Amino acid sequence: MTFKTIKMSLCAVVLFAGVQLSAAQQNSGNKRTPEKMFASLDADEDGMVTLEEFKSKKRKNEVPVERLEKMFKRMDANADGTLTLEEYQKAMEKRKEQAQKMKKRKEAENESED
Numbered sequence: 750m751t752f753k754t755i756k757m758s759l760c761a762v763v764l765f766a767g768v769q770l771s772a773a774q775q776n777s778g779n780k781r782t783p784e785k786m787f788a789s790l791d792a793d794e795d796g797m798v799t800l801e802e803f804k805s806k807k808r809k810n811e812v813p814v815e816r817l818e819k820m821f822k823r824m825d826a827n828a829d830g831t832l833t834l835e836e837y838q839k840a841m842e843k844r845k846e847q848a849q850k851m852k853k854r855k856e857a858e859n860e861s862e863d
């Protein structure tokens with residue numbers, strides 16, 4: 750390879766990386782954060798989500814009421830009947846960690862099958 754070919758290849762890689770970074774930054778603005786999801790659940794905008802608010806928003810996804818009640822109860826750390834942003838954030842983080850563990854478990858199972 751000549752120096753000119755290497756230089757052009759390097760420019761192409763840098764350009765591609767810049768385009769990818771720009772796209773990632775644009776998409777990050779569209780990402781549904783726990784804060785945005787919580788705000789969408791908080792119908793009366795009082796900073797707390799009641800079971801009724803939670804059920805009314807989530808029922809649109811046709812999730813059974815019993816399942817929603819169990820989900821809400823698990824997230825309501827202090828059992829006061831409302832979710833705060835902090836409780837919701839912790840629940841979402843725990844859910845994310847569980848999903849990552851399940852993914853790793855599946856990957857390990859797939860590797861052991863090979």
